[in-house]
Amino acid sequence: MKKVKIRVVGRVQGVGFRYMTKLVADEIGVTGIVKNEDDGSVYIEAVGPNEKIEAFIKAIKKSPSPSGRVDACNVAEDDAIENYLRFRITN
Structure with missing residues (x-):
């Protein structure tokens, strides 16, 4: 299992980015x-x-x-991330 944390910068708030990210993760x-x-x-x-x-x-x-735009996407592996049961929006 690979565990990553990702920080996405750009026009990523107020454009349905989290909702669409969840759909992609589920798919x-x-x-x-x-x-x-x-x-x-x-x-x-x-x-x-x-x-x-x-x-x-x-x-x-x-x-x-x-309607979003990604200017930067920083990815780092992190073995300390918990093993989630599903993908969810937290805020």
Whole structure:
């Protein structure tokens, strides 16, 4: 299992980004969380098999929201992330 944390910067709040991220995660089959941050970015934790995580990251970099725009997507592996049972929006 691969565990990553992702910080997404761009036009990612107020455009349905978290909702669309959840749809993509459910479709690909990864678990985790997505939430808005006070600085205007979006924070994601994702857990799943390597190939599914790579597909998820690729989809996030393209912006799952049609009206969103991703300027930067910082990805880091983090084994301390919990094993989520599903993918959910936390705020």
